[in-house]
Amino acid sequence: MRRYPTLASRAVQAIQQALLTRAAKRPRVRISFDIDDTLACQLHHADVESSWLPACAHRWWGEPLRIGTRSLTRELRRQGCSIWVYTSSGRAPSYIRRWLMLYGIRVDGVVNSVRHNHALTVHGLSNTPSKFPPAFDIDLHVDDSEG
Template identity: 70%
Template sequence: MSRSPVLQKCQAGIARGWQAATRLLGRPQVRISFDIDDTLACHHHNCPAESSKLPGFIHDWLGEPLRAGTRELIRDLRRQNCSVWIYTSSGRTPAYIKRWLLLYGIRVDGVVNNDRHLHMMAEHGLSRPPSKHPGLFDIDLHVDDSDGVRAEGIDHGFRVVVVSAQDDNWTQKVLDATAKVHAQLAWHQPQRYGQLTRQSVAPQWSANQSLGQ
């Protein structure tokens, strides 16, 4: 006897919830994702680019300019026990993205591109899916240049810090937002996240606060 569609949907939802819980229990790190266009790669805003020991033609062939400050920012996040991801709406492949960042000595732990995003939206059956949904990938904080993505975060319950292409202080903005997320998680789940920050943990950080203001 075949299962009803409602029962199948409920069982699939339970299975996804169990998988997410299993991933969460296995990862005490704070997971942070970055957009690419106009965030890490600012082609049209004359942003300073990271220097490289490799010849320019190699970057022209294998990658694109990386925003200055990215390399040190990623190092700082790693020192804070953060897991670093890329979440882009573009069609860049994970292999391309990882290779591009490795040209600058940067390793990422995961990549969500448009194909993977659409697959996840279809899997969850969202009738009006947002352009990005970091929460479905266990991402605790997403860095983007779009105020529209921040609005989607408010509607769908995920954290976003917005950094513009013209913001010279963008790396500190990300670090400040990361500190707030550390505090939020350590306050709500001290048994898992209490050791991630040496700062005093206070209850004033609300999960619904807008980050990076």
């Protein structure tokens, strides 16, 4: 019986420790969603999520939300993802957060046209794309538009 660990067992321990440290420091995957025709939909174009508000109240409090959005965001959060909204519209971030909270969805960040244009200026981009996810450390953007 050996009292001292062998080189191989020390290597295994070092690798395990490195993996644990890396896992602890690993950033969450950041996923953003567009609003128009992606999260929000026209009533007759797609099924919508149920809300605790009556349908007539949505004229003042927000657009209908595409069915499946609530379960998708819950699953993404369960897997450790950070959920963002990235829209080229001028909707205020507070409006977007409130609208999604009506459906029980919390987002970690909102990028609207004002924040987007500021980021493009900071990055020195003159030929402006409609969305620029890398400026906000967004790993995946879901959108119905090619722009």
